[in-house]
Amino acid sequence: MLSSERGLFISVDGPYGVGKTSTVHTLARLLSAEGHEVHTTAEPSEGPIGALARELTETVTGTALACLYAADRYHHLKEEILPNVDAGRVVITDRYIPFALVMQQLDGVDPDFIWRINAKATKPNLAVILDATPVVVGQRLTERGPHNRLQKLPSSSRIEWHHYRDVTRQLINAGWTVQQIDCSHTTVSQVARMVRDRLAEAESA
Numbered sequence: 001m002l003s004s005e006r007g008l009f010i011s012v013d014g015p016y017g018v019g020k021t022s023t024v025h026t027l028a029r030l031l032s033a034e035g036h037e038v039h040t041t042a043e044p045s046e047g048p049i050g051a052l053a054r055e056l057t058e059t060v061t062g063t064a065l066a067c068l069y070a071a072d073r074y075h076h077l078k079e080e081i082l083p084n085v086d087a088g089r090v091v092i093t094d095r096y097i098p099f100a101l102v103m104q105q106l107d108g109v110d111p112d113f114i115w116r117i118n119a120k121a122t123k124p125n126l127a128v129i130l131d132a133t134p135v136v137v138g139q140r141l142t143e144r145g146p147h148n149r150l151q152k153l154p155s156s157s158r159i160e161w162h163h164y165r166d167v168t169r170q171l172i173n174a175g176w177t178v179q180q181i182d183c184s185h186t187t188v189s190q191v192a193r194m195v196r197d198r199l200a201e202a203e204s205a
């Protein structure tokens with residue numbers, strides 16, 4: 001059981017098809033069953049900028065797309081994430097800044113620029129980075145099929161995997177509390193329990 005009367009903010013990131021959405025929902029069920037009020041959300045947000053960014057992802061590229069996603073993030077924080085945290089809920093977002101750091105780099109944007117435009121965004125209490133071997137991620141993605149142009153690049157899963165390794169180091173250097181979980185051979189329920197166990201520690205950070 002977590003002790004905090006204030007809410008908590010958790011982000012879940014990792015390569016396409018690694019298991020982010022499954023983990024967010026399983027973790028939410030676990031925490032709810034333990035008596036916490038939980039709010040789940042995702043990027044792009046359901047707000048107007050999120051809808052625009054999603055619509056434009058196939059045709060707008062690079063810096064312009066990076067700025068659109070950063071704008072959606074600030075709006076999402078102000079309108080949905082922070083009010084729920086302030087109301088004492090555990091907010092879990094499926095994708096956050098780490099996702100942008102990888103995606104926008106794949107789209108040719110300099111990581112320093114991505115960090116700068118996201119500099120005013122709230123640090124989560126815990127940033128979960130799901131990891132799996134490129135082979136496992138590739139299999140999960142092949143079974144599910146790509147959603148968009150950024151997943152259709154040759155060897156996308158392997159390139160993403162390398163970027164996530166770098167991004168995890170950058171997050172730790174920037175003072176984020178990061179939990180990296182290899183879920184190649186770990187069930188979703190096990191992953192959710194690992195996050196729950198780490199939360200008590202993150203709460204005091």
Ligand SMILES: Nc1ncnc2c1ncn2[C@@H]1O[C@H](COP(=O)(O)OP(=O)(O)OP(=O)(O)O)[C@@H](O)[C@H]1O
Pocket residue numbers: 014015016017018019020021022023140144183184186187188191
């Ligand atoms: N820990 C796990 N072990 C085995 N299979 C898993 C695990 N986590 C997720 N999966 C399976 O992998 C597939 C992709 O999962 P999911 O949609 O949660 O990934 P995602 O990272 O959210 O994908 P995307 O980024 O494309 O939205 C699903 O078929 C899901 O059932």
Ligand SMILES: Cc1cn([C@H]2C[C@H](O)[C@@H](COP(=O)(O)O)O2)c(=O)[nH]c1=O
Pocket residue numbers: 043044054057065069095096099100101103104147148149150
């Ligand atoms: C949050 C975020 C998203 N994107 C892009 C990557 C994908 O092309 C779309 C989301 O589409 P999906 O069908 O839900 O996978 O959004 C991005 O480039 N940068 C971001 O920060």
